[in-house]
Amino acid sequence: MKPFQATLVPEKRREITTEGGLALRRGDRRLRDAIARLQDAGIRVSLFIDPSRQAIDMARTLGVPAIEIHTGRYAHSWHRGDAALKEVRRAAAHGKKIGLAVHAGHGLTYQNVQPVAAIPEIEELNIGHSIVSNAVFWGLEEAVRRMKTLVETARNP
Secondary structure (H helix, E strand, O other), rough: OOOOOOEEEOOOOOOOOOOOOOOOOOOHHHHHHHHHHHHOOOEEEEEEEEHHHHHHHHHHHHOOOOOEEEEEHHHHHHHOOOOHHHHHHHHHHHHHHHEEEEEOOOOOOOOOOHHHHHHHHHHHHEEEHHHHHHHHOHHHHHHHHHHHHHHHHHHHO
């Protein structure tokens, strides 16, 4: 059985978790080849990118149907104002406007997920770390139920 989707994410050798989006370059043969191999296998490709217009436009140029917006800056600053949230909102709106499926993730928790979940252009949130960490205390079913409630409440106030 093959996966429905593969999200290409940068990883540095000593990184514990991804700290930024892919550096997209038009002439990046390795990235183009990876995208082509996945698409040829019938797998939808998403690129994990920073919330910049330039990165979103380059993802579109590379021919992928989906992007995942890196929400790390928002996750580190959500309690100090909404500049990073505005950046995520603008990126999501632009991505959707140019025909991409828009996903978001990195550093989203039970405390900060709702403003991102409320962005209508975002169709998928990736929140594995927070859910699994809390599952140790609450159990997996309860951890998922609590996150689902937060997301649904944000989307349908």
